Amino acid sequence: MKQKIAWEPWGKYIEEIVKHGRRRRRICGIDMVDLAEEYGTPLYVLFQPVIEENYRRYQVLGSIYDHYLVCYAVKANTTFALINILAECGAGADVASEYELWFALDAGVPAEKIRANGNCKSERFLAECVQRGIIVNIDPEDELYLISDIARELGKEAKINLRLSGFPLENITAANIFTSGKWSKFGIDLSRVRDVLRKLTQLNYINLQGLMVHLGSQITRLNAYTQVLGMLIKLAEEAISLGFDIKEIDLGGGFGISYLARERWEQIKAQIKADQDFTWGNEPIGYEYDFASRGLIWQGEELYSCFTPDSFLNDLLSGVYSSNPAKSFKQGLEEIGSPLFVLEPGRGIVGNAGLTIFRVGHVGTTSGGENIVHVDGGVNLHGQNIIIPEQLHRMEIANNLGQGEPFNTFVAGNLCYTGDLLVRIKTTLERTPEKGDYLIFYDTGAYSDFFASNANSFPRPAKVMITRDRRPRLVVKREEYADIFSRDMDWGKEPQSLPPH
Numbered sequence: 370m371k372q373k374i375a376w377e378p379w380g381k382y383i384e385e386i387v388k389h390g391r392r393r394r395r396i397c398g399i400d401m402v403d404l405a406e407e408y409g410t411p412l413y414v415l416f417q418p419v420i421e422e423n424y425r426r427y428q429v430l431g432s433i434y435d436h437y438l439v440c441y442a443v444k445a446n447t448t449f450a451l452i453n454i455l456a457e458c459g460a461g462a463d464v465a466s467e468y469e470l471w472f473a474l475d476a477g478v479p480a481e482k483i484r485a486n487g488n489c490k491s492e493r494f495l496a497e498c499v500q501r502g503i504i505v506n507i508d509p510e511d512e513l514y515l516i517s518d519i520a521r522e523l524g525k526e527a528k529i530n531l532r533l534s535g536f537p538l539e540n541i542t543a544a545n546i547f548t549s550g551k552w553s554k555f556g557i558d559l560s561r562v563r564d565v566l567r568k569l570t571q572l573n574y575i576n577l578q579g580l581m582v583h584l585g586s587q588i589t590r591l592n593a594y595t596q597v598l599g600m601l602i603k604l605a606e607e608a609i610s611l612g613f614d615i616k617e618i619d620l621g622g623g624f625g626i627s628y629l630a631r632e633r634w635e636q637i638k639a640q641i642k643a644d645q646d647f648t649w650g651n652e653p654i655g656y657e658y659d660f661a662s663r664g665l666i667w668q669g670e671e672l673y674s675c676f677t678p679d680s681f682l683n684d685l686l687s688g689v690y691s692s693n694p695a696k697s698f699k700q701g702l703e704e705i706g707s708p709l710f711v712l713e714p715g716r717g718i719v720g721n722a723g724l725t726i727f728r729v730g731h732v733g734t735t736s737g738g739e740n741i742v743h744v745d746g747g748v749n750l751h752g753q754n755i756i757i758p759e760q761l762h763r764m765e766i767a768n769n770l771g772q773g774e775p776f777n778t779f780v781a782g783n784l785c786y787t788g789d790l791l792v793r794i795k796t797t798l799e800r801t802p803e804k805g806d807y808l809i810f811y812d813t814g815a816y817s818d819f820f821a822s823n824a825n826s827f828p829r830p831a832k833v834m835i836t837r838d839r840r841p842r843l844v845v846k847r848e849e850y851a852d853i854f855s856r857d858m859d860w861g862k863e864p865q866s867l868p869p870h
């Protein structure tokens with residue numbers, strides 16, 4: 370017997386099955402309990418059909434403005450198989466270090482489809498880019514001189530975009546992941562653009578391709594994008610008037626996804642504000658006190674987006690200038706010579722194409738009487754929660770679904786500090802979990818293992834890809850004892866030969 374669950378965005382991939390008299394979760398034809406038992410927990414699971422479907426949604430650009438390139442932000446989930454799948458679909462890559470660059474090249478991304486980002490790139494990274502003709506998003510301004518020297522030494526021109534920031538935007542996402550306002554370590558301030566363009570005319574080995582911005586991450590509203598796209602097009606017009614050929618406009622990534630249904634998320638935010646007893650430490654997680662209005666205002670990440678990538682892009686490019694409602698951004702781009710329109714989505718491609726399975730170790734109460742479920746992985750395997758404490762995921766018990774009374778709880782990881790909490794806002798499970806149950810955290814495809822470490826000497830988890838033909842394939846192996854300590858040199862034994870003094 371199986372029953373379809375109408376759950377977005379997993380909707381069509383997810384079903385319940387009955388095995389040994391118990392209702393269990395099956396996704397893309399694979400029983401999540403069998404998977405956890407075979408590969409162990411914690412376990413990251415990625416879904417090729419969802420990755421490909423998400424990527425395809427960006428192809429809507431083809432029918433609106435067909436000179437575009439989607440560069441997957443490799444940092445969001447740095448897995449060879451995943452990058453290879455996307456490269457075969459035609460994606461490029463946004464890389465943030467020479468290591469991500471080499472990995473993306475090895476996984477099959479062509480150099481001309483790679484964009485290099487970072488606010489403190491090494492000389493080696495820049496030299497690799499110049500050698501291979503990879504476009505570098507210059508950040509900060511001084512990097513221009515560094516790359517110019519490298520290019521002159523190599524006798525090759527450096528292709529660059531200017532990465533801009535200092536935009537008049539506020540509260541477009543949580544502060545830690547907002548990368549384009551006044552309080553940002555990234556980019557060249559907007560007020561400097563004209564001076565920088567003038568300087569460029571004197572740097573012989575630099576070939577300006579275009580302008581770039583990355584607004585931030587998990588942005589769920591369109592207005593910041595429309596405002597910034599309008600400003601980039603205007604700056605491009607100025608650059609053209611100074612004699613530059615603007616070949617690309619790179620709008621970065623940041624497109625938000627839904628972690629929770631809208632009503633649920635609104636309810637949670639209201640409850641944090643109203644109910645002292647709803648969050649860990651009774652903190653108003655996600656809110657900050659505003660002295661002007663003498664009240665709490667939401668400053669955190671939004672966990673619901675009304676957009677899918679295709680509806681978002683449709684609305685963005687068909688959007689019109691506030692100063693001229695008769696003109697769309699698509700027309701604006703055409704008027705500056707139809708530059709390549711580059712996007713760098715990470716979360717929008719993989720966020721909801723992955724989940725994490727943990728195993729329940731204990732279920733108990735804190736000294737303060739709160740329910741707490743202890744699982745076999747820490748917050749380091751779930752990095753979003755380190756940056757954004759309000760990050761919440763849909764959760765469920767994979768085995769023995771929904772039999773019992775709803776259970777409100779916090780969820781703790783297995784690391785040796787109190788801040789190691791996977792869920793700091795009380796969440797409801799469909800029944801009281803028991804030791805040995807498997808807990809699924811949905812939508813953990815992006816930035817979950819970003820901070821993954823061997824904290825407390827635990828191994829980093831395995832990753833399994835559920836393939837297009839609905840088979841599990843191990844794509845990253847779980848670390849073993851020897852892997853965890855592989856960097857330690859042999860201190861205990863006499864060295865074979867002593868180096869000369």
Ligand SMILES: Cc1ncc(COP(=O)(O)O)c(C=O)c1O
Pocket residue numbers: 442444445463486583585586587621622623624713714715716717815
């Ligand atoms: C330069 C750049 N591009 C793209 C991205 C991807 O952002 P997102 O995963 O929110 O789409 C990031 C993320 O930090 C970034 O720094």
